[in-house]
Amino acid sequence: MLDNLTQRLGRVVKTLRGQARLTEDNIADMLREVRMALLEADVALPVVKDFIARVKEKALGQDVIGSLTPGQALVGVVHRELTELMGGQATGLNLATQPPAIILMSGLQGAGKTTTTAKLGKWLKERQKKKVLAVSCDVYRPAAIEQLKAVSAQAGIEFFPSHAGEKPAAIAAAALDYAKKHYFDVLFVDTAGRLAIDSAMMAEIKELHALLNPVESLFVVDAMLGQDAVNTARAFNEALPLTGVVLTKLDGDARGGAALSVRHVTGKPLKFAGVGEKLNGIEEFHPERMASRILGMGDILGLVEEAQRGVDQDKAQEFVKKMKSGKGFDLNDFKDQIGQMRKMGGMSSLLDKMPAQFAQMAQQAGGAVEDKAVGRIEGIINSMTPGERSKPELIKASRKRRIAAGAGVQVQEVNRLLNQFEQTQKVMKQFSKGGMAKMMRGMKGMLPGMPR
Numbered sequence: 089m090l091d092n093l094t095q096r097l098g099r100v101v102k103t104l105r106g107q108a109r110l111t112e113d114n115i116a117d118m119l120r121e122v123r124m125a126l127l128e129a130d131v132a133l134p135v136v137k138d139f140i141a142r143v144k145e146k147a148l149g150q151d152v153i154g155s156l157t158p159g160q161a162l163v164g165v166v167h168r169e170l171t172e173l174m175g176g177q178a179t180g181l182n183l184a185t186q187p188p189a190i191i192l193m194s195g196l197q198g199a200g201k202t203t204t205t206a207k208l209g210k211w212l213k214e215r216q217k218k219k220v221l222a223v224s225c226d227v228y229r230p231a232a233i234e235q236l237k238a239v240s241a242q243a244g245i246e247f248f249p250s251h252a253g254e255k256p257a258a259i260a261a262a263a264l265d266y267a268k269k270h271y272f273d274v275l276f277v278d279t280a281g282r283l284a285i286d287s288a289m290m291a292e293i294k295e296l297h298a299l300l301n302p303v304e305s306l307f308v309v310d311a312m313l314g315q316d317a318v319n320t321a322r323a324f325n326e327a328l329p330l331t332g333v334v335l336t337k338l339d340g341d342a343r344g345g346a347a348l349s350v351r352h353v354t355g356k357p358l359k360f361a362g363v364g365e366k367l368n369g370i371e372e373f374h375p376e377r378m379a380s381r382i383l384g385m386g387d388i389l390g391l392v393e394e395a396q397r398g399v400d401q402d403k404a405q406e407f408v409k410k411m412k413s414g415k416g417f418d419l420n421d422f423k424d425q426i427g428q429m430r431k432m433g434g435m436s437s438l439l440d441k442m443p444a445q446f447a448q449m450a451q452q453a454g455g456a457v458e459d460k461a462v463g464r465i466e467g468i469i470n471s472m473t474p475g476e477r478s479k480p481e482l483i484k485a486s487r488k489r490r491i492a493a494g495a496g497v498q499v500q501e502v503n504r505l506l507n508q509f510e511q512t513q514k515v516m517k518q519f520s521k522g523g524m525a526k527m528m529r530g531m532k533g534m535l536p537g538m539p540r
């Protein structure tokens with residue numbers, strides 16, 4: 089998702105290469121490109137205009153012109169403004185209430201409500217050890233109730249049975265009663281979807297809302313609808329006080345612009361993104377990390393979290409500690425990470441979070457993002473001694489040739505891996521020391537086309 093936007097913005101940054109100074113003219117050219125990239129990604133026009141105006145104002149200010157590294161300063165402005173556009177801080181789910189915390193799910197038919205309910209239930213159960221109950225108030229489509237039953241079982245959360253003959257409000261009240269009596273932490277109430285927002289649907293969900301007074305009221309919407317997705321969310325929010333939006337199917341061909349517009353247009357945060365049909369295909373939405381991904385810088389924190397969820401918790405802890413201290417992250421750790429990534433599956437989603445050049449390297453090595461490329465990298469690391477992995481900078485040319493022979497690759501590939509690793513290590517160090525601003529500086533030379 090958003091690949092095209094990333095590519096286009098990457099090109100924009102590239103055009104800045106070699107520009108010793110930024111002028112109003114070349115900034116204007118650059119902004120025109122950014123504008124086109126955003127429109128192409130299906131970001132709503134008013135959002136684009138507003139965004140460009142903000143970047144322009146900042147870019148023409150002192151922070152960019154006259155800066156020693158104008159290109160980076162400009163990328164920094166775009167990054168900050170993208171983050172702001174998407175809401176600044178990640179908001180997460182609010183469960184701060186007397187249990188059970190009720191989460192009301194709404195959305196048009198086929199948006200992915202039922203799947204998302206199970207995904208979030210699984211997420212809360214596994215990551216926050218919550219006791220979760222789910223109920224369906226969709227009495228119009230009996231298959232919907234069955235579907236929730238099936239996905240709840242898959243997700244390992246409890247399902248409260250309901251029937252087509254009952255009234256939605258009665259179902260919700262009975263489920264709430266059951267949840268209270270059995271000490272559930274969270275109750276998901278899935279509701280009927282319609283083809284379009286209509287008054288009967290709104291009246292019904294308003295009644296449910298009034299009855300349940302949910303701590304979270306989430307609107308689930310299909311990213312493939314593009315700007316329509318955002319407009320539907322806005323219309324819905326006018327009728328019912330939403331607490332957040334979940335954008336589904338961001339793994340598909342969607343141009344992804346909806347992810348950038350939701351906050352600006354609805355005033356409500358995008359809390360989660362659906363990224364696959366499977367029940368683990370959901371990600372918490374972090375504006376800053378998403379901005380980094382869009383600009384091709386990778387989502388290092390996301391990677392760390394994946395690592396934490398990996399199979400070996402102890403190793404993951406150790407890794408996070410190393411990341412935090414900024415010390416001693418070496419190829420042994422990297423090898424462990426690759427091993428864990430493999431176990432977690434989802435290579436492409438992990439590569440998506442890596443800095444662009446790193447992911448590209450994996451792609452070049454194997455021609456595809458798949459296991460083959462990672463296998464080659466792993467092969468190279470495996471041919472090194474543990475000592476070499478912890479101090480790769482000391483590997484001599486003769487050893488490089490042997491390592492290459494051992495892994496069955498060209499020696500250039502070994503060099504490339506070592507160079508890239510060194511850069512990644514630098515970025516990680518900087519990140520652990522000083523957060524995003526320093527990391528951006530650390531990115532010097534890593535982004536395609538960043539001025540060196």
Ligand SMILES: Nc1nc2c(ncn2[C@@H]2O[C@H](COP(=O)(O)OP(=O)(O)OP(=O)(O)O)[C@@H](O)[C@H]2O)c(=O)[nH]1
Binds near residue numbers: 195197198201336369
């Ligand atoms: N690729 C992909 N497919 C998704 C995602 N979320 C949901 N789906 C698919 O979208 C389809 C519709 O999802 P449902 O959960 O049935 O949608 P719903 O909103 O409950 O639909 P109704 O019950 O008809 O209102 C299913 O085939 C899901 O597998 C996602 O994030 N990515």
